[in-house]
Amino acid sequence: MRNRIASLDTAKGIAILAVILGHYFQEFSPDKMNIVYCFHMPLFFLISGYCLSINKTFKDFAKSKIHRLLIPYAVTAVIWGCLQTLKSFIKNGALDGVKQAIKCIYAILYGGGQGQGSFYLTKSLEWKAIGCEVGMLWFLLALLWGSLFVYGIAKFKSRTVQCMVVIVIAMFGYLSAQGYIVLPFSIQQGMLATSYLYIGLTAKQYGLTDKIKLNFINCSLCLIGFVSWILMSKFSLLEMYCNSYKYGILDWLTSIVISCFIIVICQLILSKNNTIQAVFSWLGKNSLIILCFHYIDARIFGFIVHRFASIFDLNFLLNMVIVFIGSCLLYVLGVCGMNVVKKC
Numbered sequence: 001m002r003n004r005i006a007s008l009d010t011a012k013g014i015a016i017l018a019v020i021l022g023h024y025f026q027e028f029s030p031d032k033m034n035i036v037y038c039f040h041m042p043l044f045f046l047i048s049g050y051c052l053s054i055n056k057t058f059k060d061f062a063k064s065k066i067h068r069l070l071i072p073y074a075v076t077a078v079i080w081g082c083l084q085t086l087k088s089f090i091k092n093g094a095l096d097g098v099k100q101a102i103k104c105i106y107a108i109l110y111g112g113g114q115g116q117g118s119f120y121l122t123k124s125l126e127w128k129a130i131g132c133e134v135g136m137l138w139f140l141l142a143l144l145w146g147s148l149f150v151y152g153i154a155k156f157k158s159r160t161v162q163c164m165v166v167i168v169i170a171m172f173g174y175l176s177a178q179g180y181i182v183l184p185f186s187i188q189q190g191m192l193a194t195s196y197l198y199i200g201l202t203a204k205q206y207g208l209t210d211k212i213k214l215n216f217i218n219c220s221l222c223l224i225g226f227v228s229w230i231l232m233s234k235f236s237l238l239e240m241y242c243n244s245y246k247y248g249i250l251d252w253l254t255s256i257v258i259s260c261f262i263i264v265i266c267q268l269i270l271s272k273n274n275t276i277q278a279v280f281s282w283l284g285k286n287s288l289i290i291l292c293f294h295y296i297d298a299r300i301f302g303f304i305v306h307r308f309a310s311i312f313d314l315n316f317l318l319n320m321v322i323v324f325i326g327s328c329l330l331y332v333l334g335v336c337g338m339n340v341v342k343k344c
Contacts, residue, residue: 007209007267010277012284014262015043016291018333021324023136023298029316038232041139041221041240042255044287045193048143049200050209054154065147068288075138076292077108080134081233083300107133110183111141126329138186138241138297143197150197162198177243192243212267221287225261228254234288263280286335293331303327
């Protein structure tokens with residue numbers, strides 16, 4: 001049991017590193033961002049589904065999810081809003097600071113992750129330009145909705161009925177997001193995420209991770225997953241923050257295959273090295289806190305390490321390596337600092 005959970009924490013560690021790298025690509029080299037976008041969020045949702053505990057009462061289940069997801073969302077978003085307002089106040093004066101505060105409050109309450117949230121927000125480039133959306137925090141809201149949906153779905157006794165309900169919810173979330181309907185609190189992303197969460201929960205119920213061994217089937221899965229990763233990185237684009245899949249269900253299936261490939265690798269290879277597994281596992285266990293630090297860094301400072309690295313006029317590859325490693329170390333120090341404060 002311990003090794004199985006450790007391998008999932010290791011996979012989460014890889015996923016959070018992919019999130020950081022993906023946002024760096026999105027900011028400075030958009031043509032490369034699907035290298036990680038094609039799997040990092042699906043992987044998070046699959047693992048989260050595996051870790052769901054549906055034996056609680058709905059009240060206790062909802063309470064635990066709200067405490068774990070909604071409180072970090074609110075705290076991080078409020079910090080962002082305050083810093084963003086202060087930034088505008090210092091740069092452009094009190095009036096602009098007040099306007100920024102109002103826009104941030106709207107964004108936090110609406111909880112849209114893609115610069116949309118109303119007809120005005122959808123059409124207004126001005127509002128989009130100042131970051132009037134919660135950005136990557138959409139994941140916390142989507143995970144909250146998806147977890148609640150899956151909890152309810154799991155109460156149906158028939159597996160067939162469960163699958164049918166998952167399909168209906170996921171398809172509605174996907175199709176409705178393609179038009180002008182943008183529901184609040186990232187509920188559409190949560191509806192689509194239900195499909196990944198349910199697959200993760202099903203894997204747990206059938207004990208599939210216990211059956212990961214070095215055999216022909218798993219080696220074949222790794223090969224297929226690796227090839228899928230290369231092809232999807234090059235020819236497709238998956239942006240789950242706005243439910244955009246370039247090739248629809250094909251991208252959805254491929255994202256699952258790639259995620260499974262990474263989980264298998266974590267179980268078969270990384271689990272053999274205690275040091276490497278310990279590092280990635282620690283990152284996985286603290287992925288939520290790291291995400292919050294990364295959010296503040298990316299949206300307020302535009303990657304603070306990048307600011308320093310850009311002074312030396314380095315080439316893109318070297319700059320990317322420095323920023324990625326430097327940012328990760330910065331977030332790790334932040335997590336360690338928080339843990340020290342908690343102990344005190």
